Amino acid sequence: MKILAVCGTGLGSSFMVEMNIQTILKELGAKDVEVEHSDLGAATPGAADIFIAGRDIAMAMKHLDNVVELNNLLDKKELKEKISTVLKARNII
Helix, strand or coil: CEEEEEECCCHHHHHHHHHHHHHHHHHCCCCEEEEEEEEEEEECCCCCCCCEEEEEHHHCCCCCCEEEEECCCHHHHHHHHHHHHHHHHEEEE
């Protein structure tokens, strides 16, 4: 499974979210999950199984059906809840 954290330029907030996702995956004991970060242009069908982005960027990703929208990029609790939900639905944890 591949998760792609997305922001406008693929440099700042997406990298921060990627690091937070990696920490959460370790906490959850999730295996075989690859995490990367990128800009909005790389968020194309097939680029990842799950895309994670803030609300403003997620609104520009309507062409994808597997987007997890974050209300607050800094809220690790929200991120963990949403990641857990996705991983449970896919029987990864």
